[in-house]
Amino acid sequence: MIKLENIVKNFGDIHVLKNVNLNINEGEKLVVIGPSGSGKSTLIRCMNYLEEPTSGKVVIDEYDLSLKKDLAKVRQSTAMVFQQFNLYPHMTVLENLTLAPIKLQKVSKKEAEESGLKYLEKVGLKEKADAYPNQLSGGQQQRVAIARALNMHPKIMLFDEPTSALDPEMIQEVLDVLIGLSKENITMVVVTHEMGFAKQVADRIIFMDGGQIIEEAHPEEFFSNPKNDRAKAFLNKIIR
Numbered sequence: 738m739i740k741l742e743n744i745v746k747n748f749g750d751i752h753v754l755k756n757v758n759l760n761i762n763e764g765e766k767l768v769v770i771g772p773s774g775s776g777k778s779t780l781i782r783c784m785n786y787l788e789e790p791t792s793g794k795v796v797i798d799e800y801d802l803s804l805k806k807d808l809a810k811v812r813q814s815t816a817m818v819f820q821q822f823n824l825y826p827h828m829t830v831l832e833n834l835t836l837a838p839i840k841l842q843k844v845s846k847k848e849a850e851e852s853g854l855k856y857l858e859k860v861g862l863k864e865k866a867d868a869y870p871n872q873l874s875g876g877q878q879q880r881v882a883i884a885r886a887l888n889m890h891p892k893i894m895l896f897d898e899p900t901s902a903l904d905p906e907m908i909q910e911v912l913d914v915l916i917g918l919s920k921e922n923i924t925m926v927v928v929t930h931e932m933g934f935a936k937q938v939a940d941r942i943i944f945m946d947g948g949q950i951i952e953e954a955h956p957e958e959f960f961s962n963p964k965n966d967r968a969k970a971f972l973n974k975i976i977r
């Protein structure tokens with residue numbers, strides 16, 4: 738579903754990604770971990786060309802993104818959820834969910850609202866359809882952002898530290914939504930420091946350091962017996 742071939746990304750003299758190769762299968766749940774600055778965000782931003790790689794090839798669902806011609810189509814089926822929820826503050830929750838389907842996917846308002854309400858229900862927020870983002874807690878806003886992404890009916894969902902900006906008591910409610918999603922056939926790539934979650938949902942963990950994937954393994958294997966010393970040190974630091 739996602740194929741990265743020899744991806745290099747430089748920002749001026751900074752070499753952020755150094756020849757990354759990665760294949761992600763349809764329906765796979767991949768968790769990306771690694772220290773700050775290791776290139777995790779850059780890597781997933783390259784997957785939908787929010788960052789254009791300096792060199793290398795990204796193929797999503799058979800589309801070669803470097804050709805640019807299918808970029809709009811691929812972006813519609815590749816939803817991204819960020820640390821900051823980026824909801825439109827002047828729109829209601831339901832309007833946030835229906836904007837892109839109506840404008841970009843030419844879905845009728847009625848249909849977009851019906852499916853929007855269905856996804857709001859799924860994230861436990863149907864009763865907030867007419868609220869504005871600033872009337873919601875951080876955890877609720879992030880769940881709305883996930884419902885908004887789902888209302889595009891994506892094949893791929895990319896999450897960049899979706900719980901890092903949340904107060905501790907709100908983290909689990911968002912993780913629970915992700916755990917629910919992980920049971921569906923959506924291809925998910927999640928950058929996270931939530932190791933319990935990673936253990937529970939990941940089909941595969943990749944560990945990045947210095948712009949490279951230096952270990953990839955099944956979670957059971959990775960958490961019980963990381964092979965790489967840097968991965969070991971990282972785990973010792975974050976799992977208390």
Ligand SMILES: Nc1ncnc2c1ncn2[C@@H]1O[C@H](COP(=O)(O)OP(=O)(O)OP(=O)(O)O)[C@@H](O)[C@H]1O
Pocket residue numbers: 748751753771772773774775776777778779780
């Ligand atoms: N637009 C940019 N211009 C210049 N340097 C950048 C840019 N984006 C990222 N970098 C640099 O690339 C490196 C990797 O950044 P990236 O955000 O991918 O790391 P990360 O693993 O996501 O880190 P974190 O865990 O802190 O989010 C860092 O050294 C960062 O400073």
Ligand SMILES: [Mg+2]
Pocket residue numbers: 777778779897
């Ligand atoms: Mg990051």
